[in-house]
Every structure is written in C-alpha cells, then in structure tokens.
Amino acid sequence: MNKVIVVGAGGHAKVVADALLCTGEFELLGFADDNIAIGTKILGNHEVISTIDGFLSWKNNVDFLALGIGNLALRSKLVAQFSYNFKWAAVIHPSAVVAKSAIIGEGVTILANAVIASQAEIDAFSIIDAGVIVDHECRIGKFAHICIGSLIGSNSSVSDNYKTELGQIVSPFSKI
Numbered sequence: 001m002n003k004v005i006v007v008g009a010g011g012h013a014k015v016v017a018d019a020l021l022c023t024g025e026f027e028l029l030g031f032a033d034d035n036i037a038i039g040t041k042i043l044g045n046h047e048v049i050s051t052i053d054g055f056l057s058w059k060n061n062v063d064f065l066a067l068g069i070g071n072l073a074l075r076s077k078l079v080a081q082f083s084y085n086f087k088w089a090a091v092i093h094p095s096a097v098v099a100k101s102a103i104i105g106e107g108v109t110i111l112a113n114a115v116i117a118s119q120a121e122i123d124a125f126s127i128i129d130a131g132v133i134v135d136h137e138c139r140i141g142k143f144a145h146i147c148i149g150s151l152i153g154s155n156s157s158v159s160d161n162y163k164t165e166l167g168q169i170v171s172p173f174s175k176i
Contacts, residue, residue: 001027004089005055006068007078009033009042013068015130016109017043019093020066026089029062052078056085064089067107067125072143072161079107079125088125096128105142123160135172 002025006017009031020026021043030049031042041047050058055065065082066089067075079088088107092098096114105124110116114128117136122128126144134140134152141160146152150164153172158164162176170176 001025002063002089003027003029003061004064004066005029005049005058005062006031006066007033007052007055007082008068009036009040009048010068012070014043015111016066016068016091017046019091019109019111020089022094023092026064026066029058031068056082059085063087066091067109070127070145072145072163075125076143076161093130099136117154 004026006013017028020028028046030047032050032052032055033048034051036048038048065086069075090104090108092110093112095112096110098116099118101119102116103121107125108122110128111130113130114132116134119136120134120138122140123142125142126140128146129148131149132146135154137155138152139157141158143161144158145163147164147166149167152170155172156170156174158176
C-alpha cells in the first residue's frame with residue numbers, strides 16, 4: 001500500500017484525505033500544515049504530523065504527497081518547491097467515472113461523482129471537484145480548479161490556473 005502525506009490540513013485537505021482512504025490504495029500517514037499544531041486530529045485518528053517544510057524528513061518513509069490545498073497559487077509554489085524530492089499522487093475518488101481513454105496528469109484531484117468523458121485531458125495538479133462533468137475531448141489546463149457542479153461542454157478547453165464558479169457551465173467548443 002502506498003504511503004501518503006496530505007499537504008494542508010483544512011477543509012480541502014479533509015476531502016482529499018477521505019478520497020484517498022476510500023480508494024483503499026493508500027495508507028494515510030497524516031497531514032503537513034504550517035498553521036495547525038502537530039498532533040491535532042484532522043480526520044478520524046489522522047493528525048498533523050509535520051509542518052510543510054518539516055516533511056522533508058519523511059522523504060524515505062513516504063511514497064507520495066497529495067495536495068490538500070485549494071489555493072492555486074500556493075499549490076503551484078508547493079509543487080515547484082517539493083517536486084524534486086517527492087512524487088505527487090493523483091487522487092481519484094472511487095465514485096468518480098473516468099473514461100479509459102482520458103488522460104489524467106500528475107497530482108490531479110478528482111472528487112466524488114465527477115465524470116471525465118472519453119479522450120478528456122486533465123493536466124497536472126488540477127482539481128475536479130465533486131459532481132463536475134468534463135465532457136469528451138476537453139482539455140483542462142495545469143493548476144485549474146473546476147468547482148463543484150460545473151459542466152464543461154465537449155471539445156472545450158480551460159486555461160492553466162483558471163478557477164470556475166460553482167456550477168459554471170462552459171458551452172461546447174469554448175475556450176476559457
């Protein structure tokens with residue numbers, strides 16, 4: 001079983017950790033956060049085990065990091081800072097439907113009841129929130145955040161670092 005630390009310990013981190021646990025593929029070692037005290041329980045018996053800089057000491061005991069921070073600028077900064085020392089887990093909730101022909105990048109998070117259709121591409125470190133539909137042949141750029149309930153119409157593209165609104169509808173063949 002792959003050992004993982006979730007970077008961050010706020011609300012988004014809890015959702016990411018829950019998705020990891022639901023897969024049955026990861027052993028959650030705990031959370032790393034600079035703003036919550038080490039030892040604080042976050043999800044069940046899982047607690048903050050390190051500051052963010054401090055998890056370098058875990059390098060030999062962890063297989064992956066998972067991004068539990070929703071802020072896109074901070075996500076990008078953390079990936080740049082720690083990618084030389086760690087691999088980033090793609091987190092896909094087991095209730096998500098992901099087409100076999102879809103391409104899922106490193107560090108992507110796909111949450112509960114999302115649908116990723118045929119030949120869609122989700123680029124590295126993006127968030128596909130709960131209940132999102134990404135239709136066929138779409139491209140979601142790096143560090144994008146497709147918020148809860150959004151619908152991305154077929155053959156559309158979403159730019160790097162773009163964040164949709166809750167429930168946003170992107171018409172087919174659009175570029176945003």
